[in-house]
Amino acid sequence: MKVFIAGLGLIGGSLALALKDRDLCCEVLGAEADEERASEALRLGLADRIVPFEEGVEEADLTVLATPVDQIPILAIKALNRVKSNQIVIDMGSTKEELCEVISCHAARGRFVATHPMWGTEYSGPKAAVHGAFAGRTVVLCDTTKSDEDATQTIEKLFRALEMPIIYMDAEEHDLHAAYVSHISHITSFALANTVLEKEREDRHIFDLAGGGFESTVRLAKSSSKTWVPILLRNKYNVLDVLREHIHQLQLLRKAIERDDSEELTEMIDRANSIQRIIH
Amino acid sequence: MKVFIAGLGLIGGSLALALKDRDLCCEVLGAEADEERASEALRLGLADRIVPFEEGVEEADLTVLATPVDQIPILAIKALNRVKSNQIVIDMGSTKEELCEVISCHAARGRFVATHPMWGTEYSGPKAAVHGAFAGRTVVLCDTTKSDEDATQTIEKLFRALEMPIIYMDAEEHDLHAAYVSHISHITSFALANTVLEKEREDRHIFDLAGGGFESTVRLAKSSSKTWVPILLRNKYNVLDVLREHIHQLQLLRKAIERDDSEELTEMIDRANSIQRIIH
Numbered sequence: 001m002k003v004f005i006a007g008l009g010l011i012g013g014s015l016a017l018a019l020k021d022r023d024l025c026c027e028v029l030g031a032e033a034d035e036e037r038a039s040e041a042l043r044l045g046l047a048d049r050i051v052p053f054e055e056g057v058e059e060a061d062l063t064v065l066a067t068p069v070d071q072i073p074i075l076a077i078k079a080l081n082r083v084k085s086n087q088i089v090i091d092m093g094s095t096k097e098e099l100c101e102v103i104s105c106h107a108a109r110g111r112f113v114a115t116h117p118m119w120g121t122e123y124s125g126p127k128a129a130v131h132g133a134f135a136g137r138t139v140v141l142c143d144t145t146k147s148d149e150d151a152t153q154t155i156e157k158l159f160r161a162l163e164m165p166i167i168y169m170d171a172e173e174h175d176l177h178a179a180y181v182s183h184i185s186h187i188t189s190f191a192l193a194n195t196v197l198e199k200e201r202e203d204r205h206i207f208d209l210a211g212g213g214f215e216s217t218v219r220l221a222k223s224s225s226k227t228w229v230p231i232l233l234r235n236k237y238n239v240l241d242v243l244r245e246h247i248h249q250l251q252l253l254r255k256a257i258e259r260d261d262s263e264e265l266t267e268m269i270d271r272a273n274s275i276q277r278i279i280h
Numbered sequence: 281m282k283v284f285i286a287g288l289g290l291i292g293g294s295l296a297l298a299l300k301d302r303d304l305c306c307e308v309l310g311a312e313a314d315e316e317r318a319s320e321a322l323r324l325g326l327a328d329r330i331v332p333f334e335e336g337v338e339e340a341d342l343t344v345l346a347t348p349v350d351q352i353p354i355l356a357i358k359a360l361n362r363v364k365s366n367q368i369v370i371d372m373g374s375t376k377e378e379l380c381e382v383i384s385c386h387a388a389r390g391r392f393v394a395t396h397p398m399w400g401t402e403y404s405g406p407k408a409a410v411h412g413a414f415a416g417r418t419v420v421l422c423d424t425t426k427s428d429e430d431a432t433q434t435i436e437k438l439f440r441a442l443e444m445p446i447i448y449m450d451a452e453e454h455d456l457h458a459a460y461v462s463h464i465s466h467i468t469s470f471a472l473a474n475t476v477l478e479k480e481r482e483d484r485h486i487f488d489l490a491g492g493g494f495e496s497t498v499r500l501a502k503s504s505s506k507t508w509v510p511i512l513l514r515n516k517y518n519v520l521d522v523l524r525e526h527i528h529q530l531q532l533l534r535k536a537i538e539r540d541d542s543e544e545l546t547e548m549i550d551r552a553n554s555i556q557r558i559i560h
Contacts, residue, residue: 094492118491137491167488180480182492185472189497191529192468193552198529199522200460206558208447211398211417212374212462213500215559217469220493222556225549229542236537242479243534247527249471249478254523257516262509269505272473276502278486279495 004029004060006053006075008041010121011092012066013129016046021131024161029056032126033067041126057082057089062154065091070230073102080108088151090115094178095234096142096171110148113155116140116174117164118182122222135163142171179238184246186220186228187239193221284309284340286333286355288321290401291372292346293409296326301411304441309336312406313347321406337362337369342434345371350510353382360388368431370395374458375514376422380451390428393435396420396454397444398462402502415443422451459518464526466500466508467519473501 003025005012012030019025030047032038038050057063057079065072065079072093079089080103090113091099103109119137121128139159144152159166169177196214200206206214232239256264283305285292292310299305310327312318318330337343337359345352345359352373359369360383370393371379383389399417401408419439424432439446449457476494480486486494512519536544 118489120492138488140489165488177480177485177489178492180476181486181489181494184475185493185497187530187533188468188472189493190549190552191526191533192465193555194529194548195464195522195526196460197551197555199525200457203558205457206461206555208418208445209398209420209457209461210559212400212458213465213469214461216496216499217465218555218559219496221552223493223549224553225546228549229545232537232545233540233542236540240534240537242475243530243537245479246471246475247530247534249474250467250523250527250530253467253471254520254527257512257520257523260513260516262513265509265512266505268474269470269503269508271477272470272501273504275473275477275486275498278483279490279498 001025001062002027002029002060003062003064004031004051004056005047005064005066006031006056007065007067008032008037008046008126008129009066010124010128011117011119012064013041013044013046013126014119014131014133015064015066015092017129017131018134018162020045022161024158029060031056037126044126044129046126046129053078054082057087061087062158063087063089065089065093068227068230069093069095069099069234073099076103076112077106080106080112083108083111085111087111088113088154090155092117094182094231095175097175098234100143100146100171104146109146111151113144113147113151114142114171115155115159116142116178117159122220124224124227137164139164139166140174141166141168142174144168175235176238179235179242183231183235183239184242186223187232187243188246189218189220189223190228193218281305281342282307282309282340283342283344284311284331284336285327285344285346286311286336287345287347287351288312288317288326288406288409289346290404290408291397291399292344293321293324293326293406294399294411294413295344295346295372297409297411298414298442300325302441304438309340311336317406324406324409326406326409333358334362337367341367342438343367343369345369345373348507348510349373349375349379349514353379356383356392357386360386360392363388363391365391367391368393368434370435372397374462374511375455376451377455378514380423380426384426389426391431393424393427393431394422394451395435395439396422396458397439402500404504404507417444419444419446420454421446421448422454424448455515456518459515459522463511463515463519464522466503467512467523468526469498469500469503470508473498
């Protein structure tokens with residue numbers, strides 16, 4: 001299989017490595033808007049050749065869109081405009097509703113499979129690509145009833161070969177759950193970093209005391225705005241909904257602390273503890 | 281050296297293991313309020329003998345207070361009431377201001393060294409004790425001018441043997457920085473867990489999608505209320521101050537998302553990114 005990956009950053013680059021490591025493709029073509037990133041990707045072995053987008057789509061059996069989510073809908077249309085009936089296009093973005101709407105009436109809609117692998121790190125760009133990504137993580141396939149059966153099957157086989165459990169959702173449902181479980185975590189982490197940078201004027205103290213739990217909650221705050229501004233804005237209504245609830249939960253904790261209400265605080269923390277029945 | 285540890289949970293138990301692993305003591309005596317935990321601690325080899333608190337203090341060269349912080353001031357007084365001039369008492373708690381005030385006029389104040397090792401996990405109780413804890417993490421010594429020189433030196437030597445860099449703060453300063461860097465992270469994480477548990481009614485989705493960053497930000501939400509309610513209430517004013525700023529930062533992000541203000545959002549995320557110059 002010849003694979004064309006548009007966007008050779010954290011996600012696209014790590015996919016390239018995974019496909020090569022497992023001998024799942026004969027050649028990886030890549031596209032990168034930025035020239036420096038393009039040569040970096042080549043140097044890191046993320047792609048065998050850098051090609052213009054249109055050429056990549058035409059030549060490859062599988063086109064993978066792994067750019068920031070604001071670029072995906074247009075690239076999806078451009079790719080579908082060029083695919084033949086034996087070719088497949090997928091995306092790997094974190095939001096799906098707008099994308100699936102934009103491509104819904106395209107004559108070649110069946111050749112598209114919308115996917116979201118639940119893997120990532122706080123780093124970005126070609127240098128962030130790592131070996132061994134994806135394995136063991138869930139991948140969400142969205143609106144598969146709109147995809148041709150053979151296209152879905154090929155993609156299912158591919159993700160199974162990457163050892164990824166597959167789940168199915170419609171696009172709307174996906175964006176809702178992604179807001180609840182992934183997008184809010186990033187907002188929390190950005191806000192926490194800014195809080196500490198605002199309040200704690202001495203970097204040295206942050207560094208020395210970070211062992212007390214700060215590192216894990218703030219890790220995602222290193223994530224790039226290029227990736228995350230589009231995600232937060234494309235999933236605006238779900239994100240705002242869960243963000244309002246999050247602020248509300250913080251207010252409840254604040255009020256309990258103000259009142260010295262150890263009973264209420266205990267109850268809230270014990271409730272939070274129950275997350276361990278789900279996340280081990 | 282004979283060491284007596286009051287509280288054989290995560291911190292006290294891990295200290296016992298570290299002292300034994302490095303041959304830094306000949307015998308560990310322990311005290312545990314709860315009988316079941318006491319026999320668990322013995323079974324896990326965290327202590328050689330369980331003794332009553334008063335007996336432990338009298339017999340040991342070094343008494344370590346590793347209980348929840350609300351119990352530490354009284355235990356500190358009770359220990360200091362019994363120590364002779366060749367014995368030392370330390371605590372390992374996350375708040376220091378109240379403790380240091382309570383012991384400030386005690387005749388044996390010089391035998392006390394207030395310490396806060398910046399290490400922990402989200403687990404608690406004797407079973408949470410692990411080998412290899414503390415090494416490489418900073419330990420804060422507070423108000424050392426109030427401690428006898430020989431006592432401070434002995435404790436410095438002990439922490440150096442555990443490979444812990446030592447920093448010095450007064451108690452007030454410690455509580456401020458601990459609120460900014462450690463305590464707020466726990467609040468954020470508790471609130472995030474409750475947000476997701478509130479909004480996401482299907483556990484299965486949380487589990488399947490958690491790869492998207494949720495796990496790291498919510499890890500601390502497993503921390504026990506027995507440990508954390510006392511910390512948050514004993515450090516109330518600092519905690520409230522930083523919590524108000526955190527809510528404010530979340531409101532700023534919320535407003536930028538509401539306004540589709542990608543420029544402002546980018547700026548806020550880029551600012552948050554700068555945390556990586558401190559936390560790698």
